[in-house]
Amino acid sequence: MPPIFKTDKGMKRYYFFLIILLTFSSLRAQTPEEFSIFLDEINGDSLRETVADLQNFETRFCLREGGNKEVAEYIVQRLENYGVNAEIDSFYVQDGHFWLSGDFSSWFYNVKGTLAPAQSSDSIVIIGAHADAIATDANYNLLPLCPGADDNASGVAVMIEMARIIHQFNLLPKHHIHFMAYDAEEIGLVGAYHDAEARVNNQEKVVVMLNNDMVSYQPDDDWKLTFHWYDNAQDISQKAVEVCETYTDITPVIPVGEDNDLRQNSDSYAYDQNGFKTVFAIENTFSAYYHTENDSVQWNNAEFHEHVARYNFAMLFNYGFANLQTLSLDDYASSASVLVYPNPANESATIQLYLPEQTDINTVITDMSGKIVWKYDNKSCAVGIFYIHLDCQNFANGIYFCKIFSNNRNETIKLIINH
Ligand SMILES: [Zn+2]
Known part of the structure; x- marks a missing residue:
């Protein structure tokens, strides 16, 4: 079935570009051609390699002996390689409560990468994903091995791919770009709450937080990405749909009613609860290997993953670099x-x-x-x-x-x- 699907989408995109070209034919810069040069560098193999690296830790369960410090060090190194100023934000939680297995007191390790804007700005655009993982048997007993390839090495890989592309073109943002990897999502969004609350205390101006959690599992013939949305950020989820339709071969899905309940189950919720605008992207066909010892890279759909990364790059560019709607040649010249x-x-x-x-x-x-x-x-x-x-x-x-x-x-x- 893929050819029929692809042809449909291809035609749709063709008409879209045609309309844009006709509308702005006198202003060539407003066609998406220049922008495609960036998007075309986004690479499914590069995403897959990052997922494999993270899977090779064997487990990224946050309460294991020593915690996820090594995982955080790996992510810091990757971001630093792409010119992002990255560090581990370690913090201790006393008497926390783990929804699955009771109380804990432990150290956790978020990663925070920052890219400063070309000119001074007090606004921040965040792209984040949780790096920890969990696996259980059918009776919810914890298992020692958790590759967590789709959940959520896939989201971390997208975040790192953004840093790679920005570095490759030496793109200079208008606002601060923060690359976040959260620890302890799986036991209660611990890392994300820690970060979001710190940002409230610092009175930070967050434009948007883009969350990716489980974004690489999808059947070849039915690419869909669900955007769980939040009441005070419907403009962001609308933009996500528009961007997805324009720059990817993925069909966006906006859930209604209780289908949107999953919005509470990932890091973006911590930002929403702290008053920040956010959107949560997740594969529409849910991984068959969720929270099992089989959530490994072999089940990843690298092409779909690549298109999820294209959506993310366009969103990040739109909010952190230059408005996609009014993009001019000067924007490219000044940002590249x-x-x-x-x-x-x-x-x-x-x-x-x-x-x-x-x-x-x-x-x-x-x-x-x-x-x-x-x-x-x-x-x-x-x-x-x-x-x-x-x-x-x-x-x-x-x-x-x-x-x-x-x-x-x-x-x-x-x-x-x-x-
Ligand atoms: Zn997850």
């Missing part, structure tokens, strides 16, 4: 810059830049004294991502400056060579 990797480099390096318009590019590399050691001109480069390959084998160890000149834009980036 130049990237050099790896840096420090050994044998070779890649300079990557996003070109909002066709342009000539002149690249010059100088050493510390200003002496030109490498030079290259590219004529009439097309709109999109542009890559410059650098063979560094003949460069001596040291610090260099890459200077890139294009239409109306000069960029200088420091490059370190370390053979």
